[in-house]
Amino acid sequence: MYEDKVNLIKSIQLVGFAVVEMQLYLDMNPCDVNALSAYNSYVARQQNLITTYENMYGPLRSNTSQSCYPWQWINDPWPWEMVY
């Protein structure tokens, strides 16, 4: 159960890291078609993973995800409390 959650977070971190690096590359190489399509597919994967995570475990972002009742944002674990 907790392992599923951790694995999902790790997948989000993996894809998120790729997104960040591709973004920096594309800033300087905006006409690289292959890089752009890789970026777009990483972003789509990231969005799916985040949606899956948030539906199961609560909001990952402070102001772009909805919350069920009661307000979920205050729940554990915070990033520095996570055990991998």
Add this chain to the structure above:
Amino acid sequence: MWVYEKKLEYPADVERTNPRLAREIITQYGGPDGELSASLRYLTQRFTMPSNYSKALLTDIGTEESVPIGYQ
């Protein structure tokens, strides 16, 4: 605006306290040649950049450099 993500960029397990290592890390982050001042420098320099490439790159690098506080 700053948008907080309730996750680390990279998984980090804190197993025990280590004051000497903590001092090194906080210096790397907030010290005179640290990432915090670098990020503010990038975010300020971008206002004088002549091209869209460099405005975007300095915005994105300046944003990322300010992240490591999230390791706490």
